[in-house]
Amino acid sequence: MNDKVYRILLFAVALIMPIVCGGVVYALVTDAYDAFQHFGFFKFLTSSEWSYTEGAEQYGALPFITGTLMTTLLALVFCIPFSLPVALFVGEYFKGTKIAAVLSTVTDLLAGIPSIIYGLWGFYTLRPLIMALNISPQGSGILTASLVLAIMIVPYASSLSAEFIKMVPNDLKEGAYSLGATRAEVIRKVVFPVAGSGIFSSYILAIGRALGETMTVTMLIGNTNNIPDSITSTGNSMASIIANQFGEADDLKLSSLIAIGLILFLITAFINLIGKIMIKRARIA
Amino acid sequence: MESVTPILEFNKTCVSYTKQTMAVKYVSAAIDRNSITAIMGPSGCGKSTLLRAVNLMHNLYPNIRVDGEILLNGENILSMEPIDVRRRVGMVFQRPAPFPTMSIYDNVLSGYALNGVRLSKTEKDETVEHCLKSVALWDEVKDVLNKKGTFLSGGQQQRLCIARALAMKPDILLMDEPTSALDPIATAHIEELMQELQKEVTILIVTHNMGQAMRISSKSMFMYLGELVEYGDTATMFSNPSDERTKAYLTGKMG
Amino acid sequence: MNKLKIRNRLAKDKALLWVVCLLAAFTAVPLFAILGEVFLRGYDQLSFSFFTEPTPTAYKAMKAIEAGEPIPGGIANGIVGTMLMLGMAAVAAIPIGILCGAFLAENSKNRFAQTVSYLTDLLQGTPSVIIGIVVYIWVVVPMKGYSAIAGSVALFIMMLPLIIRSTEETLKILPASLKEAGLALGGNRARVMLKVQLPAAFGGIFTGVLLAISRVIGETAPLMFTALGCSFIRFAIDKPISAVPLLIWEFFNDPNLQELIWGASLFLLLFVLTLNITAKYLAKKWNQ
Numbered sequence: 001m002n003d004k005v006y007r008i009l010l011f012a013v014a015l016i017m018p019i020v021c022g023g024v025v026y027a028l029v030t031d032a033y034d035a036f037q038h039f040g041f042f043k044f045l046t047s048s049e050w051s052y053t054e055g056a057e058q059y060g061a062l063p064f065i066t067g068t069l070m071t072t073l074l075a076l077v078f079c080i081p082f083s084l085p086v087a088l089f090v091g092e093y094f095k096g097t098k099i100a101a102v103l104s105t106v107t108d109l110l111a112g113i114p115s116i117i118y119g120l121w122g123f124y125t126l127r128p129l130i131m132a133l134n135i136s137p138q139g140s141g142i143l144t145a146s147l148v149l150a151i152m153i154v155p156y157a158s159s160l161s162a163e164f165i166k167m168v169p170n171d172l173k174e175g176a177y178s179l180g181a182t183r184a185e186v187i188r189k190v191v192f193p194v195a196g197s198g199i200f201s202s203y204i205l206a207i208g209r210a211l212g213e214t215m216t217v218t219m220l221i222g223n224t225n226n227i228p229d230s231i232t233s234t235g236n237s238m239a240s241i242i243a244n245q246f247g248e249a250d251d252l253k254l255s256s257l258i259a260i261g262l263i264l265f266l267i268t269a270f271i272n273l274i275g276k277i278m279i280k281r282a283r284i285a
Numbered sequence: 286m287e288s289v290t291p292i293l294e295f296n297k298t299c300v301s302y303t304k305q306t307m308a309v310k311y312v313s314a315a316i317d318r319n320s321i322t323a324i325m326g327p328s329g330c331g332k333s334t335l336l337r338a339v340n341l342m343h344n345l346y347p348n349i350r351v352d353g354e355i356l357l358n359g360e361n362i363l364s365m366e367p368i369d370v371r372r373r374v375g376m377v378f379q380r381p382a383p384f385p386t387m388s389i390y391d392n393v394l395s396g397y398a399l400n401g402v403r404l405s406k407t408e409k410d411e412t413v414e415h416c417l418k419s420v421a422l423w424d425e426v427k428d429v430l431n432k433k434g435t436f437l438s439g440g441q442q443q444r445l446c447i448a449r450a451l452a453m454k455p456d457i458l459l460m461d462e463p464t465s466a467l468d469p470i471a472t473a474h475i476e477e478l479m480q481e482l483q484k485e486v487t488i489l490i491v492t493h494n495m496g497q498a499m500r501i502s503s504k505s506m507f508m509y510l511g512e513l514v515e516y517g518d519t520a521t522m523f524s525n526p527s528d529e530r531t532k533a534y535l536t537g538k539m540g
Numbered sequence: 541m542n543k544l545k546i547r548n549r550l551a552k553d554k555a556l557l558w559v560v561c562l563l564a565a566f567t568a569v570p571l572f573a574i575l576g577e578v579f580l581r582g583y584d585q586l587s588f589s590f591f592t593e594p595t596p597t598a599y600k601a602m603k604a605i606e607a608g609e610p611i612p613g614g615i616a617n618g619i620v621g622t623m624l625m626l627g628m629a630a631v632a633a634i635p636i637g638i639l640c641g642a643f644l645a646e647n648s649k650n651r652f653a654q655t656v657s658y659l660t661d662l663l664q665g666t667p668s669v670i671i672g673i674v675v676y677i678w679v680v681v682p683m684k685g686y687s688a689i690a691g692s693v694a695l696f697i698m699m700l701p702l703i704i705r706s707t708e709e710t711l712k713i714l715p716a717s718l719k720e721a722g723l724a725l726g727g728n729r730a731r732v733m734l735k736v737q738l739p740a741a742f743g744g745i746f747t748g749v750l751l752a753i754s755r756v757i758g759e760t761a762p763l764m765f766t767a768l769g770c771s772f773i774r775f776a777i778d779k780p781i782s783a784v785p786l787l788i789w790e791f792f793n794d795p796n797l798q799e800l801i802w803g804a805s806l807f808l809l810l811f812v813l814t815l816n817i818t819a820k821y822l823a824k825k826w827n828q
Contacts, residue, residue: 001728001730002728003728003729003730005730006729006730006733007729009639009730010642010643010647011643011652013636013639013640014639014640014643014644014652014653014656016636016640016700017640017655017659017660017663018655018656018659020659020697020700021659021663023674023678024663024666024670024671024674027673027674027678028670028673028674028677031677081563082563082567083567085559085560085562085563085564085567086563088560089560089561089564090564093557093560093561103564103567103568106567106568107567108820109571109813109816109817110567110570110571112754112755112812112813112815112816113571113574113758113809113812113813114758114759114760114785114808114809114812115758116758116760116785116788116789116792117574117578117758117788117805117808118574119792120578120788120792120801120805121570121573121574121577121578123792124577125577154567158567169382171380172385174342174378175382175384175446175449176384176395176399177342177345178340178371178375178376178378178450179371179372179375179395179396179399179400179449179450180368180369180370180371180372180396180400180453181368181399181400182549182550182552182553183556183557184549184552184553184555184556184557185399185400186399187556189395189398190384190386193386193387194385194386196386208665211667212666212667212669212670213667214667214668214669214761215760215761239667239761242669242673243669243761243764246672246673246676246764246765247765257673258673258677261669261670261673264667264669264670265666265670268665268666269662269665269666272661272662272665273658273661273662276658276661366546366550368546368549368550369546401545401549
């Protein structure tokens with residue numbers, strides 16, 4: 001095979017990526033079109049109605065957008081107090097030691113557990129606990145889903161943050177120590193500011209993960225089609241309403257679910273793009 | 286003449302990275318106040334290791350052991366709190382590394398910020414101006430104090446790092462090959478600066494550059510394989526070294 | 541005063557260390573909690589027949605529960621479905637992914653390659669449930685039915701970016717001298733890639749493939765809209781088919797079958813974690 005044929009072959013194979021991604025967007029847009037046309041794009045986004053009474057069907061995405069944002073942000077809040085210590089443990093305090101390797105392996109394995117198994121654990125262990133603690137009567141809801149979601153994104157946030165914390169030059173840290181700083185002060189005043197944008201971007205990517213997480217949320221969020229009024233109430237996320245209702249949907253409802261899928265796709269794509277750009281910048285700096 | 290306590294005294298100081306090997310072996314020497322003392326020797330002779338021991342930098346790495354005594358104004362620093370010692374012993378490293386997230390102004394004051402010491406605005410302004418003036422950087426940066434220190438040239442960055450160390454009003458300033466990453470002009474600047482600074486602070490400098498040692502220091506140490514081979518007046522050592530190894534090094538037959 | 545302040549700062553320093561250690565250690569708790577629960581509740585279901593028999597009907601299960609007997613049957617239909625779909629997906633995703641990765645490694649500067657690189661990130665970040673919807677539109681609707689093919693297309697799309705990335709990254713960290721030496725000996729670029737670079741990158745690529753498999757094997761949502769599920773063992777690729785995670789979902793939703801959840805989950809979990817650990821171990825070994 002000469003060089004020219006080889007280059008053309010590689011190029012031809014690489015064409016699969018634009019084809020697949022174009023196909024994804026095309027399929028979503030064409031099949032979501034009905035719903036957007038019927039309800040109006042803006043109305044669909046802002047309507048909180050989800051009723052399938054024959055002849056007077058009303059579908060709006062607002063409850064699910066709200067549910068997704070609530071679970072994601074809450075998961076982020078729960079995730080930070082654990083992922084940041086893990087990142088400091090692995091990337092600073094015990095950098096390069098065996099115990100750090102053990103902890104990274106543990107978080108790697110956490111990342112490997114299928115989401116349906118997280119869902120089961122949340123349902124059979126965490127949900128009864130939440131009921132027993134009288135936090136919410138039915139046990140499932142935004143809070144329960146977010147807690148498990150937080151565990152699921154800890155590995156993503158911590159491994160990337162640790163990478164950036166490790167990259168903080170030793171020169172800077174020694175410089176700070178030489179001025180009489182304690183380790184805590186070095187971490188707060190040198191490590192965090194220097195690794196800050198990298199750490200921030202790792203949380204953006206973790207958010208990207210949490211947004212689309214499906215099975216865990218479906219099993220734990222309680223599956224009600226209302227706008228959740230508190231963190232203990234039930235609801236649905238964009239992914240969970242699709243998982244729940246796609247199988248038996250047709251016509252307008254199917255199109256509405258696909259429209260929700262399109263919105264979810266756009267949001268995650270946007271978040272991931274921002275995250276990747278920020279990471280690239282943080283790596284260069 | 287009455288005897289004064291030397292500002293810094295090594296007393297059988299040893300540093301070991303592993304149980305078997307000692308990087309610095311039983312060094313004993315007293316450093317004169319308000320002078321510049323150079324530590325010379327071939328690479329790996331333990332000169333940087335000895336210098337870092339004075340700032341208790343080795344405490345950061347659990348495997349490194351420091352034995353013997355290092356007396357600062359007569360007090361053994363090895364049994365003192367590292368963060369306390371490091372405030373009184375400034376250090377300038379080989380590669381200039383101003384804090385990239387801080388402005389020039391904040392870099393000078395970084396020691397206070399790191400140690401959680403609050404200064405009034407006037408105190409801050411005075412410290413910054415005084416320190417930048419003593420490193421001859423004030424005129425060059427006084428209009429860009431709020432810019433990041435990383436935009437400065439290498440020589441300017443190193444002077445900023447010296448200012449940062451001086452801001453803490455240390456008793457002694459350690460310099461670990463401070464000009465090895467700089468060009469000749471910046472090096473000359475820094476050497477000139479050190480001559481001025483010794484009025485305020487005692488300087489202990491590790492250098493690879495024999496010319497530099499000769500130009501700036503009043504006393505010199507020559508280390509070889511972790512031992513202090515010779516310590517005395519720089520001029521005497523260069524003209525008439527008492528040890529064969531010193532002679533070999535100074536005439537370029539070693540290292 | 542000064543002494544007091546120093547003591548205060550040192551106390552804070554120590555406190556941070558303890559908080560970090562404590563919280564970091566606490567992060568390991570869910571892993572062991574999950575492993576423990578799945579293992580304790582699932583291990584007594586694992587028997588030979590659990591792997592060789594298909595899922596019982598809800599009626600049969602109900603009878604068995606009434607009679608106080610263990611539920612008969614197993615997850616063989618799911619295992620067969622998972623293997624079949626995974627096999628088909630891998631057969632396509634491995635060569636295509638490796639070639640795409642090679643393309644990216646060879647053309648990192650050109651504009652088209654940068655686009656492909658961005659799209660790979662895009663696809664990798666796309667929620668799997670959306671892949672399910674898209675494959676439903678692409679495959680299930682035109683074929684007028686759920687099928688193993690549709691399921692494997694979904695798995696293929698999810699594996700592809702993972703394999704592309706690991707191939708690209710492994711090829712990029714190979715020393716440039718390797719490629720240059722190959723070219724200097726008169727090999728053309730295709731031959732150098734095939735005979736020198738890819739073999740040298742084998743470890744990294746293999747690890748990447750293992751991780752890609754372990755990542756998609758537990759995927760449930762996309763299979764719900766594509767493979768659907770099937771209660772008996774079948775090898776047809778144009779008919780609905782089951783998969784282990786689909787079975788777990790079924791058991792979860794059917795009160796009569798709930799006892800089977802844990803055996804199936806234990807099997808899935810062990811499979812995924814073994815793949816993960818193997819991949820990590822091999823990566824470490826090949827790096828040395």
